[in-house]
Amino acid sequence: MNLMTKDLLINFLLILLPIFLLQMVYLVKYVYRLDALKGWFLAIFPILSLVLCMLFPVVIEEHFVWDLRWIPFLLGGLYGGYRLGFLLIAITLIIRYLSGGENGFYISCITFPLIGILISFLSKYYLQMSVFKKNIVSILLIFIVQVLTQFIATQIFGINIGISLWKQYFIIQVVGIVIVIILWEVILANFQILEKLAKAEKLQIVSHLAASISHEVRNPLTVTRGYIQMLQEEVSSQTKVKYANIALRELDRATEVINDYLTFAATTPENKEHLRVSDEIQHAVNIIKPLANMNGINIKLSLLEDDAYYIIGERKKFQQCLFNILKNGIESMQVNGELYIHLIHHAPTLQIKIQDKGVGMTKEQISRLGEPYFTTEEKGTGLGMMVSYSIIKSMNGTISVSSVKGKGTCFCIKLPIHKNESDRLKN
Missing domain, CATH: 3.30.565.10 (Histidine kinase-like ATPase, C-terminal domain)
Known part of the structure; x- marks a missing residue:
């Protein structure tokens, strides 16, 4: 394994790091019930991965820089839509300009907007695809990026790079984007499961409360109804008083259960x-x-x-x-x-x-x-x-x-x- 391959693998690790950070964010959101965290924080993964890849690139020659920026760029646009895609284009071109190297910057100015427009159209269909189809589409996009970049570099700017380096670059990108898609899908699936668990917990609490209250209230009401019916019979006045007292006690018991529920529903002190x-x-x-x-x-x-x-x-x-x-x-x-x-x-x-x-x-x-x-x-x-x-x-x-x-x-x-x-x- 030559130096370039090792550096590209390090670049790949920089892509994996934000994914694990995102998984931690999902877990924190579930554990602490942070409803304020919305879909915007999904952009953390592609933006951070893109920046890290470009800050720690693999330098092939003086005016041409390689890294794995295409992986977070493609997935960010496909999963995040056109808005995130355009934001990634701007970030990429700014960092690429500051990094130096005119030829590489001009190549980026052509390839990234073109691919960005393409993935903005594909994004709405991409999210509805199966994992297998997502991988196929992503590999095809990597291939298109590879061919387009090589064509512009050789035909327009006259930059000739050995075919072996292109092969290594292509293989690492294909393997990398497949792994990242699988990890990303697993994280999304886990988060959906956590959301279902949170909803199930709430429904379970509501069902338990409903069951307990209905059970405890129904019993005294049933007894009360029975004694009120017995009051209609021809019995002595003393017996009627006895039946009425029992009915009242059962109603009081039902009231206590309802008061317990109301106290739980509004526990904030009203008169401190x-x-x-x-x-x-x-x-x-x-x-x-x-x-x-x-x-x-x-x-x-x-x-x-x-x-x-x-x-x-x-x-x-x-x-x-x-x-x-x-x-x-x-x-x-x-x-x-x-x-x-x-x-x-x-x-x-x-x-x-x-x-x-x-x-x-x-x-x-x-x-x-x-x-x-x-x-x-x-x-x-x-x-x-x-x-x-x-x-x-x-x-x-x-x-x-x-x-x-x-x-x-x-x-x-x-x-x-x-x-x-x-x-x-x-x-």
Whole structure:
């Protein structure tokens, strides 16, 4: 392998580099859901490849320069259309002029516009072709470029270059453009698959939400309908009151499910205020205490004097978040269990640790917490934890979970500390 072939292979590696960078961009777009990235960034590949090839060329003689610029030029015009094709023509001629060599520049001024016009007409048909046909068309274009360049160089400018060099150049370009097309098609196919996966995830979440809500709402409504029908029968007044109370309780249960869904749909705090965390914890404990007593659970509190430590959020939603987590802890334990609640100042955050001695969870279950329709309870919907995660996130906080199967679970809520308005005035 002579020096020219080695240099052309290095040129080919410079073409591959932007392709892999483009693949990384696709992955970043999918992982971080960057919808702002549109089709314009597809031009990164041909433009960067073209510039790199021309900045690191293979010099054959003093006034004539060879490189693999035709590969990104052809594919950029075929995939990107006439606008990108004309932009590539301008970039090519500017760089070629600055590189020096009058004969080579004049040859470029003739060949690139001619081929550019040709591929601008082919581009709309090229995208609809199969991969095999795309390769055939690209090889034919390389052949046309080779013949046209050789004809102009020899017949117009009198530049005679050995046939062996033309053969090496042609073979490397053919092999290179075939490999690049295959890689490009694979990247496009992968990205289409990623987009379908993202849509499938969204549809799955919607279907899970719809299934859970319809299931949980249908049951109490069915019970309510049955008791209302029974009210039409000839029964005592005391029995009618009993039926009416049951129907009302079932309607309340349906309302709670709908409220959970609405809370998840709009978790951004509407009425932000400074909250004293220990007061909110105490309030949530007072609400949950009847359920704890009914299940034989003892709640133990360890709260710091946090007069100077406040968080910002909506009171009702934060209380609902605490209630959901406490309720899950109570229901995970048997009679005579203990639920520990610790409030810790760990600058610049306040940490709420809720530790139960229940059944615990596996790592897989922990990783799925907060997903709709995922729950460890037999009759749960998963909406409660999903709402809790969303509320804490809207308050710029985080929830971390540690658990050991059979020994219990610990929820750690971290929330940023804010000074109270009165403290700010004093300062």
